Amino acid sequence: MIVHLGMVPHRYFIINKPPNMVSQFVSSHDVRLLGELDFDFPEGTHAVGRLDSMSEGLLILTTNKKVTNLLFLGEVPHTRTYWVNVGHIVPPETVQLLRTGIPIRVKGGGYYTTAPCEVEVIERPAILPWHQSEGQPGVPNTWLSITLTEGKYHQVRKMVREANHRCKRLVRASIEDLELGDLPPGGVREIGEEEFFRLLKIDNWKSVISSGDLRLEPSVENQAY
Template sequence: MTPHRYFIINKPQNMVSQFVSSDEVRLLGALDFEFPEGTHAIGRLDSLSEGLLILTTNKKVTNLLFQGEVPHKRTYWVNVSHVVLPETVELLRTGIPIRVKGGGYYTTTPCEVGIIDRPAILDKHQNETQPDVPNTWLSITLTEGKYHQVRKMVREASHRCRRLIRASIEDLELGDLPPGGVREIEEEAFFRLLKIANWKSAIPSGDYL
């Protein structure tokens, strides 16, 4: 039997979070890495978003991560146009109505929001270089994940999202992994960093591909 394997990647912009698509899009298979058969993404980042994406051969990780009793924190670095005022930070932090499918509005749950310096590990990006237009970097940590939630939150706060990078899920961090980079993680460390304590009982020792 082959043990399950676990990876993180730094998904670059203009790549979808899947290996197969009927559309003409750039797929995960374009990364310079030989993934084992059965590898799939856990959760998704939209094509324009970048950063931490989990890949694994273990089909039970999705339930363990997203359907547990305790929601898991996800932190994003967000570059937005113009200067963000303290009252806007507070609005984002305490909850802001965003439009959802069907045309209604949903008020986001309280989350962690702060203004940060530009993360030093990031590569230069053309969206950040508009002349004469100031910009602000935010760190936003959520425990929920509505469709395009972060982009919608900053839009409702009257700022345009220029760049969106997922930096971490719990203690599993992007670190200095370059765009398109792949890092394999040992199984026990993978679940420890994600703060999934019951993974051994949920995954029998013989449950491999």
């Protein structure tokens, strides 16, 4: 549901995007949309970045059209951490390969070697509710924590696939210090402006917002009306 408002201060939200939902408010396809979440988003709310329909976890929504450029096009790249459940046991040499860089296929048919990133084998995150994508209990699998600053299309899934593992579940856990925490699937949390930019480690936000710089219009399908 969307509430139409006049001129109001910018608002900032995080959601725990559930699987089988696209990161859009409008689509010509028969898919679950952000507007189906049980929350009254203000007019002009849009997603910052995207998670593919099957991926879960932290997604930023805001009425501030400058956040995307501040976050993704700044001079200092911002870290994003993903929890990844993959089939079978991941050996140490594969973890090292993922850390140092692995060629992935990109648009046009070529290959791109990913930048070095942080990869660790972790216990299953206790705060995550079980999902059928994990398969039956007892089936060999591994949970990885992958922290990177790049954002190539389907990068994490492609990295895992090139390492000969199948990505069964992908959850974005954090962007810098902005964390998913215990927010349940489909849950929405509003965050104050000062805290929002502090957690994202964006220091110049006040000057940028007050200026005409770094304005990025979100695509129509990403906006709430």
